[in-house]
């Protein structure tokens with residue numbers, strides 16, 4: 001048994017000595033990590049709790065079974081509402097912000113979270129996570145309204161995710177690098193195992209939901225076609241493709257070994273400018289990726305600079321190795337300027353998905 005290892009609590013205290021913010025932020029992160037331990041435990045019990053079915057099911061004790069998304073949301077609220085550090089919370093699971101109950105003191109931070117990211121993967125026992133972002137409440141605000149949460153990602157004082165995979169982890173940043181902690185189940189503490197994560201600038205791995213290919217914009221098709229062409233194409237090297245369909249797991253892979261992840265804008269549902277949510281998905285992961293030397297973009301600008309217009313706003317996401325993200329931004333810019341008349345080889349006359357099909 002090793003003593004004196006760096007726990008998450010110790011690391012946050014040391015980081016805070018370098019920053020202003022102090023005890024309240026340390027205590028808030030402690031409450032968040034407690035919540036993540038509860039959620040890790042609930043998720044790890046899997047089908048044993050009967051909790052993965054949809055609402056309306058009953059468990060063996062005849063109690064109503066809540067979906068794990070709702071359980072995780074309740075855990076975050078209960079773990080973080082009491083401490084006096086928060087003025088309010090907002091979550092993917094709640095249409096409006098959550099008001100801190102009157103019996104508790106109010107604090108100066110706002111917590112925004114996705115309590116269970118990738119929850120459609122629960123049934124197949126694939127990695128899921130919790131994503132969180134800490135903002136400052138505007139001065140004098142004790143009962144925040146939705147507009148008080150509408151701050152750009154650059155305003156985040158802390159961002160991170162908990163990952164519930166083969167090992168449970170928390171990856172977090174206070175703006176001084178991105179650091180990974182692994183839950184040691186023997187002592188119930190997150191231990192610093194991945195200090196100062198760094199993403200290599202180039203990559204040979206990309207992740208995208210290719211079933212949406214026909215809805216993509218030309219710059220995204222161009223990028224993916226070039227990756228698929230591999231050594232024989234303009235990139236001159238072969239690429240691997242990955243797709244887990246769980247943002248936390250995708251971002252974690254990129255923090256561990258680089259690559260590019262994107263959920264770009266598409267024309268599938270013109271009402272939605274992207275798939276991922278800005279405040280509690282894109283912004284926190286963008287801060288983690290940037291703090292590790294990577295880049296996070298909408299394809300047309302830095303995610304952290306997007307001015308939010310609504311609590312549950314969606315945004316296109318392109319993130320990971322910075323040279324790859326820069327290449328995608330360049331392709332978008334060239335397309336927007338009308339410089340490139342791009343036609344995908346996959347959609348040409350005699351191609352796989354082109355006119356040859358119609359002839360059959």
Ligand code: MN
Pocket residue numbers: 114116117118247281
């Ligand atoms: Mn999610």
Ligand code: MN
Pocket residue numbers: 069092114115116117118119
């Ligand atoms: Mn979720």
